[in-house]
Amino acid sequence: MVLKAIIFDVDGTLAETEETHREAFNATFKEFGLPWVWSQALYAELLKTTGGKERMTTYLRDHLNQPADQEKIAEIHMRKTAVYGELIANGAAALRPGIADLLRDAARKGIRLAVATTTNRPNVDRLTEACFGKAAGDVFEVIAAGDEVNKKKPASDVFDLAVSGLGLDPSECVGLEDSRNGLQSCTDAGVRCVVSPGVYTLGSDFSEAAAVIDCFSEIDTVKKLTNLLGD
Numbered sequence: 001m002v003l004k005a006i007i008f009d010v011d012g013t014l015a016e017t018e019e020t021h022r023e024a025f026n027a028t029f030k031e032f033g034l035p036w037v038w039s040q041a042l043y044a045e046l047l048k049t050t051g052g053k054e055r056m057t058t059y060l061r062d063h064l065n066q067p068a069d070q071e072k073i074a075e076i077h078m079r080k081t082a083v084y085g086e087l088i089a090n091g092a093a094a095l096r097p098g099i100a101d102l103l104r105d106a107a108r109k110g111i112r113l114a115v116a117t118t119t120n121r122p123n124v125d126r127l128t129e130a131c132f133g134k135a136a137g138d139v140f141e142v143i144a145a146g147d148e149v150n151k152k153k154p155a156s157d158v159f160d161l162a163v164s165g166l167g168l169d170p171s172e173c174v175g176l177e178d179s180r181n182g183l184q185s186c187t188d189a190g191v192r193c194v195v196s197p198g199v200y201t202l203g204s205d206f207s208e209a210a211a212v213i214d215c216f217s218e219i220d221t222v223k224k225l226t227n228l229l230g231d
């Protein structure tokens with residue numbers, strides 16, 4: 001099958017943003033006068049729940065035995081998104097190695113570019129503005145974000161949305177991911193997946209992946225990517 005599009009996950013794939021998210025959560029909790037502090041070890045556990053509001057709800061239920069007031073959760077999360085945006089704008093995250101080269105080569109070769117992420121749209125925009133100096137819509141033709149679907153990863157919804165937005169068959173696309181939830185979402189949408197684990201996802205089960213690589217610099221051109229896929 002001829003490859004026509006690459007669909008990128010955002011957090012952990014385009015950039016190692018998870019530490020910045022953790023920092024933004026902790027700063028926001030402090031602002032709200034909450035005694036919650038998420039350590040790296042705790043955050044690694046909480047990352048199994050995708051979506052910030054859902055993650056806070058899981059934390060309250062499983063770690064504090066408290067019911068979650070969804071209105072308050074939404075208020076905290078809105079502020080956290082703003083704090084995260086400020087951190088990213090100040091250069092807190094850089095693209096992972098190989099990503100910029102692959103995007104450039106793909107654009108030159110007429111390979112279409114899309115995003116399938118469980119993070120919300122403002123987070124995607126802040127990241128592309130900081131890393132490319134452009135809004136996400138000027139870098140990616142189709143953006144399927146977490147706030148546009150009913151079910152977040154590992155459900156296939158965001159990948160389904162990206163594929164239908166491109167108007168392609170799933171077999172004509174490849175997804176790039178860093179996590180088990182992302183891999184499941186991608187493969188359940190019928191899209192082949194190349195995984196490069198990040199700091200929080202190393203050691204997960206990636207057995208359904210078309211390939212697992214140490215670094216995206218191994219696929220910094222379309223040719224290397226299609227060779228890896230055996231296309």
Ligand SMILES: [Mg+2]
Pocket residue numbers: 009010011012013177178179182
């Ligand atoms: Mg990810």
